[in-house]
Amino acid sequence: MTRVHVIGTGLLGTSLGLALRRLGDDVTLEDISPTHAALARDLGAGRLPDGPVDPELVVVATPPDVTAHCVAGALRRWPSAAVTDLASVKGAVLDALRDAGTDLTRYCGSHPMAGRERSGAVSGRHDLFDGRAWVLTPTTETDPAVVALVTAVARSAGSAVSTLAPEHHDAAVAAVSHVPQLAASLVAARLERLDDAAVALAGQGLRDVTRIAASDPGLWTQILAGNAPAVRDVLTALVDDLGRVVDALDELSTSSDAPGARGTLARAIAAGNAGHARIPGKHGAAPTAYTTVRVLIPDEPGQLGRLFADIAVIGTNIEEFHLDHGLGQPFGLAEVDVVPAAAAGLAHALADRGWRLHG
Amino acid sequence: MTRVHVIGTGLLGTSLGLALRRLGDDVTLEDISPTHAALARDLGAGRLPDGPVDPELVVVATPPDVTAHCVAGALRRWPSAAVTDLASVKGAVLDALRDAGTDLTRYCGSHPMAGRERSGAVSGRHDLFDGRAWVLTPTTETDPAVVALVTAVARSAGSAVSTLAPEHHDAAVAAVSHVPQLAASLVAARLERLDDAAVALAGQGLRDVTRIAASDPGLWTQILAGNAPAVRDVLTALVDDLGRVVDALDELSTSSDAPGARGTLARAIAAGNAGHARIPGKHGAAPTAYTTVRVLIPDEPGQLGRLFADIAVIGTNIEEFHLDHGLGQPFGLAEVDVVPAAAAGLAHALADRGWRLHG
Numbered sequence: 001m002t003r004v005h006v007i008g009t010g011l012l013g014t015s016l017g018l019a020l021r022r023l024g025d026d027v028t029l030e031d032i033s034p035t036h037a038a039l040a041r042d043l044g045a046g047r048l049p050d051g052p053v054d055p056e057l058v059v060v061a062t063p064p065d066v067t068a069h070c071v072a073g074a075l076r077r078w079p080s081a082a083v084t085d086l087a088s089v090k091g092a093v094l095d096a097l098r099d100a101g102t103d104l105t106r107y108c109g110s111h112p113m114a115g116r117e118r119s120g121a122v123s124g125r126h127d128l129f130d131g132r133a134w135v136l137t138p139t140t141e142t143d144p145a146v147v148a149l150v151t152a153v154a155r156s157a158g159s160a161v162s163t164l165a166p167e168h169h170d171a172a173v174a175a176v177s178h179v180p181q182l183a184a185s186l187v188a189a190r191l192e193r194l195d196d197a198a199v200a201l202a203g204q205g206l207r208d209v210t211r212i213a214a215s216d217p218g219l220w221t222q223i224l225a226g227n228a229p230a231v232r233d234v235l236t237a238l239v240d241d242l243g244r245v246v247d248a249l250d251e252l253s254t255s256s257d258a259p260g261a262r263g264t265l266a267r268a269i270a271a272g273n274a275g276h277a278r279i280p281g282k283h284g285a286a287p288t289a290y291t292t293v294r295v296l297i298p299d300e301p302g303q304l305g306r307l308f309a310d311i312a313v314i315g316t317n318i319e320e321f322h323l324d325h326g327l328g329q330p331f332g333l334a335e336v337d338v339v340p341a342a343a344a345g346l347a348h349a350l351a352d353r354g355w356r357l358h359g
Numbered sequence: 360m361t362r363v364h365v366i367g368t369g370l371l372g373t374s375l376g377l378a379l380r381r382l383g384d385d386v387t388l389e390d391i392s393p394t395h396a397a398l399a400r401d402l403g404a405g406r407l408p409d410g411p412v413d414p415e416l417v418v419v420a421t422p423p424d425v426t427a428h429c430v431a432g433a434l435r436r437w438p439s440a441a442v443t444d445l446a447s448v449k450g451a452v453l454d455a456l457r458d459a460g461t462d463l464t465r466y467c468g469s470h471p472m473a474g475r476e477r478s479g480a481v482s483g484r485h486d487l488f489d490g491r492a493w494v495l496t497p498t499t500e501t502d503p504a505v506v507a508l509v510t511a512v513a514r515s516a517g518s519a520v521s522t523l524a525p526e527h528h529d530a531a532v533a534a535v536s537h538v539p540q541l542a543a544s545l546v547a548a549r550l551e552r553l554d555d556a557a558v559a560l561a562g563q564g565l566r567d568v569t570r571i572a573a574s575d576p577g578l579w580t581q582i583l584a585g586n587a588p589a590v591r592d593v594l595t596a597l598v599d600d601l602g603r604v605v606d607a608l609d610e611l612s613t614s615s616d617a618p619g620a621r622g623t624l625a626r627a628i629a630a631g632n633a634g635h636a637r638i639p640g641k642h643g644a645a646p647t648a649y650t651t652v653r654v655l656i657p658d659e660p661g662q663l664g665r666l667f668a669d670i671a672v673i674g675t676n677i678e679e680f681h682l683d684h685g686l687g688q689p690f691g692l693a694e695v696d697v698v699p700a701a702a703a704g705l706a707h708a709l710a711d712r713g714w715r716l717h718g
Binding site: 128162175176177179180183185186190192194197200201203206209216217225229241243246252253261262268271273274276279296302305306307312315318320 | 472484486487489490492494521523527528530531532534535536538539540541542543544545546547548549550551553556557558559560561562564565566567568569570571572573574575576577579580583584587588590591593594595596597598600601602604605608609611612620621624625626627628629630631632633634635636637638639655661663664665666667668669670671672674677679680681682692715717
């Protein structure tokens with residue numbers, strides 16, 4: 001049983017309390033809003049202390065713009081406790097603490113890769129962190145015992161813990177999260193003034209590229225502003241790459257010969273192949289090449305259920321699954337990814353059961 | 360029964376022959392390679408004529424770089440036949456025909472939005488066009504009877520036919536297909552030199568944004584080069600938008616105050632919201648806001664089947680479905696999108712059946 005004090009009872013703080021209380025940890029709660037704190041308590045995230053508390057670990061789960069201030073306050077209030085925070089950008093918090101001359105021995109920043117599209121205590125879930133990565137960002141000043149305690153608590157909450165230097169973490173999320181978000185948003189923004197007939201040609205590729213373009217502008221403004229230097233660096237490199245492609249397209253627009261221009265285009269797509277191949281697949285393992293079995297699904301309730309029931313009977317494990325919808329047609333196209341050795345058998349068995357295979 | 364002559368027996372030509380022969384059309388085949396033509400014949404895509412043929416419609420299904428040449432040849436060889444082509448970019452073909460002084464009365468360009476990651480006659484499928492959009496791009500010179508004939512044949516092949524002006528088509532596919540491809544490729548390319556610990560933080564957002572980055576560089580070089588002016592225009596606008604974001608991030612990197620910079624970021628994400636909302640949902644209908652029910656799936660064969668069987672029993676229709684995998688965890692996260700009115704009932708019914716809901 002660990003004594004954990006949570007400052008900030010929004011989505012993350014409340015969810016962390018709920019997760020730790022599953023295991024019997026003593027969780028105390030604090031929020032600048034007494035109403036929010038009481039709500040989190042009522043939801044079962046922990047208790048509101050009557051007097052002073054003596055936590056082993058203080059978790060600062062406030063909005064990013066007050067995180068450093070709250071971390072510094074927690075280090076002063078509890079002179080022997082470990083302190084962590086959950087902000088999604090780490091360098092800015094650390095810089096502010098250093099600028100204030102804070103002793104960083106008992107501080108270990110962290111970032112659970114968990115969230116929801118809704119916020120507030122009422123959206124808290126005891127399983128929010130289950131199976132999610134939780135990155136710890138200790139510095140050379142951080143006491144190893146503090147790292148060990150934050151690791152233990154993050155694992156108790158259900159997360160897979162890894163460790164990165166703060167600037168390494170910020171550069172990583174710039175490349176794998178913040179710049180992809182901007183690219184998706186601005187590709188989608190190009191559709192804003194397109195006419196309906198043009199937008200009607202959208203296929204699954206566009207839907208995939210722009211799915212996260214539906215994200216909340218307020219939240220993302222905070223995230224991007226908090227990681228501005230790292231995002232700028234990756235985005236500048238992306239803009240440079242796109243600029244080279246624009247130049248090549250410009251040459252091809254004025255001369256069909258345009259020596260070298262096709263090479264620039266081919267290298268851009270090939271570099272994307274190489275980068276894409278590095279993305280971990282299922283379970284964080286090395287990327288696996290799956291084989292896709294495509295099945296036409298009549299648009300009637302229960303048809304997908306029938307497909308999955310048939311696949312379960314056939315005994316094939318589904319690695320990935322996508323559902324695509326044809327334009328104006330009364331059926332969809334299910335893409336079932338399986339290990340290559342299982343594909344032919346699955347296709348035959350599905351055809352035997354009357355499914356129409358496609359492609 | 361329509362007499363259709365197909366020039367070029369690759370994936371599209373062979374698939375079209377297979378599709379039309381389902382309905383008893385008289386399909387004759389031609390390819391610069393006698394081996395390829397004989398293979399398509401052997402696969403059932405049509406017959407190889409002994410002597411002259413008298414087609415009502417000639418379909419040019421060659422690689423894009425010889426399309427205009429073959430269309431002009433077909434118009435000369437068959438002075439009363441209609442001629443179409445299947446190239447994915449229409450303006451370049453038309454320009455080349457006009458430059459050669461071709462009479463365009465009997466020509467109607469077209470673009471079936473169908474393809475596979477494999478090419479050649481052997482990859483041909485009779486259902487390749489089923490449920491796919493097939494865009495016709497007639498000009499003011501095109502005889503309406505020619506448009507009617509191409510429409511009828513495209514519908515016979517299973518497609519949903521729409522009509523756009525050629526330059527309108529090319530601008531549309533630049534925005535909904537070609538620029539998204541470049542953005543996905545170049546976002547993925549930024550991962551190429553990232554270390555493993557950083558790439559390990561990749562989540563479903565990045566996977567979605569970069570899925571099509573696995574596409575073939577050779578094919579995409581042809582497509583992009585063939586639509587260079589339209590792609591350049593959309594890409595230039597995207598680069599300008601990204602440049603404004605880089606400037607805002609630059610200001611935020613040097614001053615945490617940076618008046619106006621946060622507004623630029625918020626407007627970029629909000630414009631993405633607006634563009635994303637325009638993408639047609641299922642069946643080409645107006646976009647629908649679905650509610651997502653998230654279910655934890657143990658990583659054992661048959662679990663997805665059990666989920667879908669349960670959903671079928673509950674009677675809820677699934678609108679969209681995604682499977683996400685946690686990092687290093689023995690389970691996945693299924694995202695089941697349903698109409699909002701059905702979400703709460705589905706969630707309760709699944710929980711009753713022992714499913715762990717998430718978020």
